[in-house]
Amino acid sequence: MRKSILGAAAAVLVLACAGGAKAGTLDDVKARGILQCGVTTGLAGFGAPDDKGTWKGLDVDLCKAVAAAIFGDPSKVKYIPLNAKERFTALQSGEVDFLARNTTWTYSRDTDLKMDFAGVNYYDGQGFMVRKALNVKSAKELNGASVCVQTGTTTELNLADYFRANKMELKSVVFETNEQARQAYDDGRCDAYTTDASGLAGERTVLKNPDDNVILPEIISKEPLGPAVRHGDNNWGDIIRWTLDTMIIAEEFGITQANLDDTKQNSQNPEVRRLLGVEGELGKMMGLGNDYAYNIIKAVGNYGESFERNVGLKTPLRLARGLNELWSKGGLMYAPPYR
Numbered sequence: 001m002r003k004s005i006l007g008a009a010a011a012v013l014v015l016a017c018a019g020g021a022k023a024g025t026l027d028d029v030k031a032r033g034i035l036q037c038g039v040t041t042g043l044a045g046f047g048a049p050d051d052k053g054t055w056k057g058l059d060v061d062l063c064k065a066v067a068a069a070i071f072g073d074p075s076k077v078k079y080i081p082l083n084a085k086e087r088f089t090a091l092q093s094g095e096v097d098f099l100a101r102n103t104t105w106t107y108s109r110d111t112d113l114k115m116d117f118a119g120v121n122y123y124d125g126q127g128f129m130v131r132k133a134l135n136v137k138s139a140k141e142l143n144g145a146s147v148c149v150q151t152g153t154t155t156e157l158n159l160a161d162y163f164r165a166n167k168m169e170l171k172s173v174v175f176e177t178n179e180q181a182r183q184a185y186d187d188g189r190c191d192a193y194t195t196d197a198s199g200l201a202g203e204r205t206v207l208k209n210p211d212d213n214v215i216l217p218e219i220i221s222k223e224p225l226g227p228a229v230r231h232g233d234n235n236w237g238d239i240i241r242w243t244l245d246t247m248i249i250a251e252e253f254g255i256t257q258a259n260l261d262d263t264k265q266n267s268q269n270p271e272v273r274r275l276l277g278v279e280g281e282l283g284k285m286m287g288l289g290n291d292y293a294y295n296i297i298k299a300v301g302n303y304g305e306s307f308e309r310n311v312g313l314k315t316p317l318r319l320a321r322g323l324n325e326l327w328s329k330g331g332l333m334y335a336p337p338y339r
């Protein structure tokens with residue numbers, strides 16, 4: 001009898017612990033009063049603190065948008081910097097509520113690592129950077145080259161695949177953190193540096209002499225970067241997915257931070273009225289207020305605004321929209337209907 005009571009108690013404890021790490025993330029976040037967002041340790045344009053220590057970037061905007069959706073306040077975020085290797089354990093252990101950290105959606109991360117990707121906020125691909133003085137014009141000329149790369153990334157795996165597929169000899173020089181990899185390349189310890197093309201654009205801005213370096217034309221992989229949650233809490237996954245989708249839909253309908261209030265008051269478009277909480281009660285379906293989408297757009301603007309502000313042509317990264325343009329303008333950004 002005593003044994004079975006103890007056994008039952010242990011089972012409850014196990015269930016409670018498992019439950020804590022899985023279902024009920026929204027309740028946990030609400031009770032804590034702050035969102036714990038897993039970001040990079042610093043990648044210009046995507047997630048990095050500015051000189052006043054304020055976190056900024058396309059990924060950081062997702063953290064702010066989710067906080068705005070839940071609390072109506074984009075400042076209710078604790079940013080938890082994670083390097084490539086640490087990020088998955090931090091998510092699994094519950095240290096962060098989700099990852100907004102240039103993380104590629106891959107089969108094994110989705111299945112084996114038991115993560116769910118709630119969408120793609122940047123369609124990317126891997127590239128190479130070399131010093132201009134090396135006079136290399138194509139990645140195919142990198143046979144025998146030493147390449148600085150960060151461990152725990154798809155980058156490291158694609159690099160090996162690419163050299164193998166092209167029968168080239170590779171001397172990869174592997175680092176734990178991105179800063180070390182970039183620094184080593186900048187110090188001349190490697191002929192080339194490889195990461196996501198968006199990362200190359202960001203990292204080039206912080207090299208000693210950015211203009212002495214060139215990004216090669218080859219893109220050797222698909223890197224769909226997006227927010228990730230743990231398996232097992234579908235409602236939480238929905239919240240992250242529809243936060244990103246709200247930003248995309250807002251762009252489709254031309255809703256901006258500047259015209260948001262006017263649109264809310266005057267738009268006769270039924271989908272816009274539902275989105276901004278004027279009609280229906282769609283927010284409740286995810287356990288959020290009816291004004292959650294309004295709060296997201298108020299906080300960070302639409303997807304295009306966030307893109308241009310953080311990584312666009314007028315920023316040091318100078319990235320064109322490319323694949324990240326709306327579907328209606330030839331890109332891949334597409335959100336399901338809001339009804």
Ligand SMILES: N[C@@H](CCC(=O)N[C@@H](CS)C(=O)NCC(=O)O)C(=O)O
Pocket residue numbers: 039040041042043082083084102103104150152153154155177178195196199200223225
């Ligand atoms: N998208 C790739 C690479 C992501 C990645 O971690 N990239 C590096 C280089 S741009 C980075 O952001 N490092 C920053 C850090 O470790 O904090 C992946 O998901 O594995």
